[in-house]
Amino acid sequence: MSDVLELVDVSVVRDGRALVDRVSWSVAEGERWVILGPNGAGKTTLLNIASSYLFPTTGTAQILGEKLGGVDVFELRPRIGMAGSALAERLPRSQTVLQTVLTAAYGMTAGWQEDYEEVDEARARAFLDRLGMSEHLDRRFGTLSEGERKRTQIARALMTDPELLLLDEPAAGLDLGGREDLVRRLGRLAGDPYAPSMIMVTHHVEEIAPGFTHVLLIRRGKVLEAGPIPDVLTSANLSRCFGLPLVVERAGDRWTARGLPLT
Numbered sequence: 001m002s003d004v005l006e007l008v009d010v011s012v013v014r015d016g017r018a019l020v021d022r023v024s025w026s027v028a029e030g031e032r033w034v035i036l037g038p039n040g041a042g043k044t045t046l047l048n049i050a051s052s053y054l055f056p057t058t059g060t061a062q063i064l065g066e067k068l069g070g071v072d073v074f075e076l077r078p079r080i081g082m083a084g085s086a087l088a089e090r091l092p093r094s095q096t097v098l099q100t101v102l103t104a105a106y107g108m109t110a111g112w113q114e115d116y117e118e119v120d121e122a123r124a125r126a127f128l129d130r131l132g133m134s135e136h137l138d139r140r141f142g143t144l145s146e147g148e149r150k151r152t153q154i155a156r157a158l159m160t161d162p163e164l165l166l167l168d169e170p171a172a173g174l175d176l177g178g179r180e181d182l183v184r185r186l187g188r189l190a191g192d193p194y195a196p197s198m199i200m201v202t203h204h205v206e207e208i209a210p211g212f213t214h215v216l217l218i219r220r221g222k223v224l225e226a227g228p229i230p231d232v233l234t235s236a237n238l239s240r241c242f243g244l245p246l247v248v249e250r251a252g253d254r255w256t257a258r259g260l261p262l263t
């Protein structure tokens, strides 16, 4: 299997501080990765490299077979789907849900004046249907609930038929029902052999959907462990990652974690 992402000894340094510190990591085609770690660990920084929006200070990053720095990122970016709050803030609040997804086919966050192809509209409707948004096609993006907004963004990210899908905290801010609904939908996507390779950033093991295969644990910019979920997601590793004693349990195809009581 070819590598979708390959980071070799990558550091990102700002104001003399390494936000990501000598990270080597590879993601093979078809794998579904979770990046897990505490606030400020460097998760979004890693995702920003994977999306080609951030270049390493040192080390090399190869995305979809192209080396960052040696490729026109404007050719690379349409091959990568992204959903996260940074992008959501750039989406016009007055556009409808259908328009929001459809504009992705043309590589834009705005602009409804284009002549959209019927086939693109059919695709946009199909992705929105898959994310449970069919009832809301004509709603304005700015009026959606947090959960509806997240699901619209994922449909939008899939619109360009990406080879790599990046999800930055897709379940953040959702209530229990919203989270579980999203986890089920992500599980279906992760289990689809035709779906792109995926990397999802999260703070919570409860948000790991069935079908995700690998996890990278990061703390203070350094990778603690990376590999298949059942091998890496242990109580000892998660305790080290979050800096307090934690018990991780597997319940069927889901995960939970809780802190030990203070003595």
Ligand SMILES: Nc1ncnc2c1ncn2[C@@H]1O[C@H](COP(=O)(O)OP(=O)(O)OP(=O)(O)O)[C@@H](O)[C@H]1O
Pocket: 014, 015, 019, 037, 038, 039, 040, 041, 042, 043, 044, 045, 046, 203
């Ligand atoms: N442009 C920047 N200049 C300086 N420091 C930055 C910059 N961008 C991020 N940081 C810092 O780098 C560290 C890693 O940030 P990053 O957003 O990658 O963490 P994260 O793991 O995604 O955190 P969170 O879970 O809180 O979203 C943080 O301490 C953050 O304050």
